[in-house]
Amino acid sequence: MKKLSSILIMAILIVACSSSDEGYGGGNENPSFDQVVLLSNLADNLIIPSFNQLQTQLSAFDVARAGFINDRTQENLNALSSAWQEAYMAWQHVEMFNIGEAELQAGNPTGFVSFFNIYPVTVSDIKSAAEGNSYDLNSSFYHDAQGFPALDYLIHGIAEGDTTPLDKFTSNENFEGYIEFLTNVTSQMMAKNNAIINSWTSTYRDAFVSNMGSTATSSFNKIVNDYIYYYEKGLRAAKIGIPAGNFSNTPLPEKVEAYYKQDLSRTFALEALDAVIEVFNGSNGSGFADYLDFLDRSDLKIDIQNQFAEARTKIQGLNLNFYQQVQDDNTKMTEAYDALQAAVVLLKVDMVSAFSVSIDYVDADGD
Amino acid sequence: MTTKHYLQSTSHAAPLAVFRVLFGFMMLISMIRFWVNGWIEKLYLEPTFHFKYFGFEWVSVPGNVTYILFLSCGTAAFLVAIGLYYRVAIILFFLSFTYIELLDKTTYLNHYYFISLLSFLMIWLPANAYFSCDNFRKNRTYTKIPGWTIDSIKVLLAIVYFYAGVAKLNSDWLLKATPLKIWLPSKFNFPFIGDTLMQQEWFHYAMSWGGMIYDIAIPFLLFYKRTRILAFALVVFFHVFTRALFPIGMFPYIMIVSCLIFFETNFHLRIISFLKSIGQGWFKLKPTKQLELYKMKHERWALLMITLFLFLQLLFPWRYLLYPGELFWTEEGYRFSWRVMLMEKAGIANFKVVNSETKEYFFIDNSDFLSTFQEKQMSFQPDFILEYAHYLGDHFKSQGHKHIEIYVDCYVALNGRPSQRFIDPSINLLKEKESFKHKTWILAFNDEIKGL
Structure with missing residues (x-):
């Protein structure tokens, strides 16, 4: 019976050798995909620079804020609005990186987004704060009354009884409260973003790059999950699907991003999609696209790139102002949504399958 | 040897007793692990909705009583291990474990199904005849049991392996080396071979073919005395290796321990004397009355039941043949058939x-x-x-x-x-209504997978 076992081993070896011959002929070493290169490219050329860019824009916004408070004119409010717009553009590049310090900040899965971009904003909470009632921007109760949507309201919205946005800070009986709230929201955003940058530049960058593998807690697995989650919820649903009424009986145009400014929804959606595409392609370095190439799935890479391009074209065809678009011709909105959705299938089913990462964090046993 | 001879032949009770002890403790550990990992909450208490098996819609998560369910399952496992009130304990274990598995089919795993089947089988076996607390309770120890009782467990194990191997006889597994070709390269940080072998295409094929041959051959190698040690070494290697590669929990250890039943009496007696030497210092027990053959009360019925049970196990995995379309695509008849890691x-x-x-x-x-x-x-x-x-x-x-x-x-x-x-x-x-009929609203699979 020793014979049988040696036959068994021989059989395995023979199969092994013969199949290796048909597998590939060249002297290709076929090393594993270098995750370090991909993760460091993400960290060094995309994630950290994007958070830094946001910090730069937030600082500029803070300067504009100080200038405005000093001299509360419409002109200075306009300057504040432009600074807000620049910072909001920078934000579109970081929202998908809900990982590390960012993920831990709010004590909920939404992470740092809780302090930056929960919309629609709850105006009554801002009013209450301006009236002098106590509030805590760190409590979950105030997550939908801070960040860019709150600033949007403060800069472009008209408070009850006022006639212009500027009135909030001048003639409104609670103008001092509004000024203080503007300052507090700004400081909160800068502090949160600073903490994220500090974490990345002190220790987290190396921890992120060295946590390799494909288990549920590995960096690659988490960043792929975050990426898809953002694309699905933050971009596809929040920016287009929800206002278009894809998840409700009727369209909900008042749920567009930057509702009070209005004519920026398309700009932000395109910027967000460009950020998503940039991470997919890896900017000038190694990205998900390169990994797919390595896995001989260039077909899938091209499908995804084409689908992104189609979605981009569809969004490009929309009104600058989605609130208006929903009311004029919502079909175009749902078409843009469908184009974005088609890419979700490719990312969440095909790409995740090809990468062999699990799509959730459940660490339950498998078969 | 005629059937009659075979049915009258006896074996030493030690292998079954050791099996009972190890099985019981493995299950106890599994229950504790499940609890400690927070999976009771995550899998059963937190979701508001649960997917039910067809025909078992009446099984529902009993809120906080779920903890009691796990507690009784763990307690029963412990009682099985020490062989106290064995029959009641193994029935309680089978019922509570199976009830837990029926709570939500999201968590379906072949090895949970295996545990349910095995514990059902053990209800009918005299696993407490020897080296059990029941010996002292009844003041009777038996050294011999009907030989077929031990063999029934071996047959169940053989079915599991053999069918798992047969399920691999398809073109995806053998000719394309999928899904291993997809999974293995992502394990590049596996010690020593992660960055080298795991990335090689020939290795994916070798693993696919080796796995198939292993599954089909191992029952025979275990049955046959002269290859048994080699076979067991393969069992240990295979399961430890897959455990290191994939998140498969306790299953590999349970299989390794279960395969010990193929070894002969002397081996198990040594295990028992080893266990006794550990326990001796703790408590002194006066020896019980020693009897020869354990006479099963309803041996005919048990035998009939087990024969039917094993026969059904042989047939059940083939039910997919009754459905049109690709099995991997529709999954009609996919579960309960030892199709492990195929997709x-x-x-x-x-x-x-x-x-x-x-x-x-x-x-x-x-x-x-x-x-x-x-x-x-x-x-x-x-x-x-x-x-x-x-x-x-x-x-x-x-x-x-x-x-x-x-x-x-x-x-x-x-x-x-x-x-x-x-x-x-x-x-x-x-x-559309759920039924055992083919679901016509599943679209046809664009490709073809040849084989069984």
Whole structure:
């Protein structure tokens, strides 16, 4: 019976050798995909620079804020609005990186987004704060009354009884409260973003790059999950699907991003999609696209790139102002949504399958 | 040896006793591990909705009583291990374990099914005849039991391995080396071979073929005395290796321990004397009355039951032949058939709720109703999709919605193929009923997988 076992081993070896011959002929070493290169490219050329860019824009916004408070004119409010717009553009590049310090900040899965971009904003909470009632921007109760949507309201919205946005800070009986709230929201955003940058530049960058593998807690697995989650919820649903009424009986145009400014929804959606595409392609370095190439799935890479391009074209065809678009011709909105959705299938089913990462964090046993 | 001779032959009771002890402790550890990992909450208490097996819709998560369910399952496992009130304990274990498994089919695993079957089988076996607390309780120790009782466990183990091997006789596994070709390269940080062998295509083929040959051959190598030690070494290697590669929990250890039953009496007697030497210092027990053969009360009935049971096990995995279409695609007859690690399958399912009168519609955010794990499992299994659609229908009906129709936009990718539409999007799922019949609304698979 020793014979049988040696036959068994021989059989395995023979199969092994013969199949290796048909597998590939060249002297290709076929090393594993270098995750370090991909993760460091993400960290060094995309994630950290994007958070830094946001910090730069937030600082500029803070300067504009100080200038405005000093001299509360419409002109200075306009300057504040432009600074807000620049910072909001920078934000579109970081929202998908809900990982590390960012993920831990709010004590909920939404992470740092809780302090930056929960919309629609709850105006009554801002009013209450301006009236002098106590509030805590760190409590979950105030997550939908801070960040860019709150600033949007403060800069472009008209408070009850006022006639212009500027009135909030001048003639409104609670103008001092509004000024203080503007300052507090700004400081909160800068502090949160600073903490994220500090974490990345002190220790987290190396921890992120060295946590390799494909288990549920590995960096690659988490960043792929975050990426898809953002694309699905933050971009596809929040920016287009929800206002278009894809998840409700009727369209909900008042749920567009930057509702009070209005004519920026398309700009932000395109910027967000460009950020998503940039991470997919890896900017000038190694990205998900390169990994797919390595896995001989260039077909899938091209499908995804084409689908992104189609979605981009569809969004490009929309009104600058989605609130208006929903009311004029919502079909175009749902078409843009469908184009974005088609890419979700490719990312969440095909790409995740090809990468062999699990799509959730459940660490339950498998078969 | 004639059948009659075989049925009258006896074996020493030690192998079955050792099996009982090890099985009991393994189950106890599994229960504790499940509890400590927080999976009771995560898998059973937190989700608001649970996917039920067809015919077992009446099984429901009993709130905080779930803890008691696990507690009684663990206690029963412990009683089985020490052999105290064995019959009651093994029945309680079988019932509570199986009830837990029936709570939600999201968590279906072949090895949980294996545990249920094994514990059912053990109900009929005299596993407490020897080296058990019941010996002292009844003041009787038996050294011999009917030989077929031990063999029945061996046969069940053999079925599991053999059928797992047979299931690998398909073109995806053997000719394309999928899904191993997809999984192994992602394990590049595996010690020593992760960066080298795991990346080689020939290695994926070698693992696929080796795994298939292993599964089919191992029962025979274990049965045959002269290859037994080699076979057991292979068992240990194979299971430890797969445990290191994949998150498969306790299963490898349970299989390793179970395979010890193939060894002969002397080996088990040594284990027992070893266990006794550990326990001796703790408590002194006066020896019990020693008897020869354990006379099973209803041996004929037990034998009939077990023969039927094993026969059914031989037939059951073939039921997929009654369904048209590709088994891996429709999964009709896929479960309960020892199809292990055969597929890399992922899907996405978007449900659309339509008012048939006004034609108004909206999409569902699945995370509002399902855990991520449930959503993942639901998105590529037709019976899950149907059950969930009906749940959504009931939910929105109760919210006052009228004229509800539910459609699904579902895509699935199988073993590295591009994703393909899975369910007919023009079918109102609320009109479809769950049954054992073929689900005609599953779209045909674009490719072909040859083999069994």
